[in-house]
Amino acid sequence: MWMEIDLQSEVPIYTQLVDQLIEGIASEQLKPGDPLPSVRSLAADLGINLHTVNKAYQILKQDGFLQVHRKQGVVVQPGGMPGVDAAFRAKLARGLRTLAAEAAVRGMSEAEFAAQSAAVYRQLTTKGEETK
Amino acid sequence: MWMEIDLQSEVPIYTQLVDQLIEGIASEQLKPGDPLPSVRSLAADLGINLHTVNKAYQILKQDGFLQVHRKQGVVVQPGGMPGVDAAFRAKLARGLRTLAAEAAVRGMSEAEFAAQSAAVYRQLTTKGEETK
DNA sequence: ACGTCTGTTATACTTATAATATAACAGATA
C-alpha cells in the first residue's frame, strides 16, 4: 500500500488515515469505485490494529466518501461525492481562520496567503499526473 | 474578558485559548505591549483551572507571541512579532493540504478555495475597525 | 515589615480518548 503513518506524530493514526485517503481521492490516485484494502490487511501492512483502520473507514463512510458492499469490501464512493454543505463550510472557515490568523500575525499578506492556498490546492490535485 | 470557551468542543480548552489570542493579535484587538489578564483571574472568569490558562500562555510565550516581565504579568510581544519561518511554512502547508483535499473532493474549485482563504483572512484582519 | 499580587513549579487525581488485544458473529465466496 502507498500509505505512510507516523507513529510519533501527535495527530491520531486514524486521523492520518482519513486525511491521506481524502488526499488520495483528491489527487485521483483513488477513483470512484476503486477497492480499498480490507481492514485486516491494511492494519497488517501498517503494523497497527484492525480497529484503528476500521475507525477511519467508519468516518469516511459516515461522510459519504466510502461505501461498503458486504461483498467486495470497502470501495471509493462510485455515485458522486458529497458536495459543499453548510457543515463543511463551517469546518473550512474554522480551519482557515486559525491558519490565517497566525499568518497575518507573522506578517504574511492576504495575497500571499491566498496564493499559498491556491498553490497547495493545485499541487494536490495534480499529483497523479506525469505528462503536461 | 472578551474570550469565549466552548467546554463541549472536541478541541482542547488551551488550544481554543491559543487560537483566540492569536486571532486577537491579528485583528489588532490586542496590540504589542498590551497587558493580558493573570492566569488566575482569566481562569476564574472562564470558570476553568489556572493551569489550563498557563499552558496556553506558555505555548504563546514559546512561540514568541507573548512576553513575561515578572513585573506586570503577561504582555503581548512589544518588540516585533516572529516572522514566517520554515516551521510555520510547514505547519501552514500541512493544514491547508487537509482542507484543500476535502474541498477538492467536494467539488470546490481552486479559485473558490483561494477566494475563501482571502475572505477569511480579510474578515479577520478588519475585525477591530468600525469606520470605512 | 507586612500582605498581596505576579508567574512558576510540583504533586496527585480524575476523566476522556487513542490504541491494542482477543473473541465472536453473519454474510459472501470459492
Next chain:
DNA sequence: TATCTGTTATATTATAAGTATAACAGACGT
C-alpha cells in the same frame, strides 16, 4: 466446508486533558 469480508463486543494499557492543592520567589503598595 473453509476462508474471506465488515461488524460488534469486551477488556486492557497508555497518553493527554483538565482539575485540585500547595508551595515558592520576585515585585508591588501600604
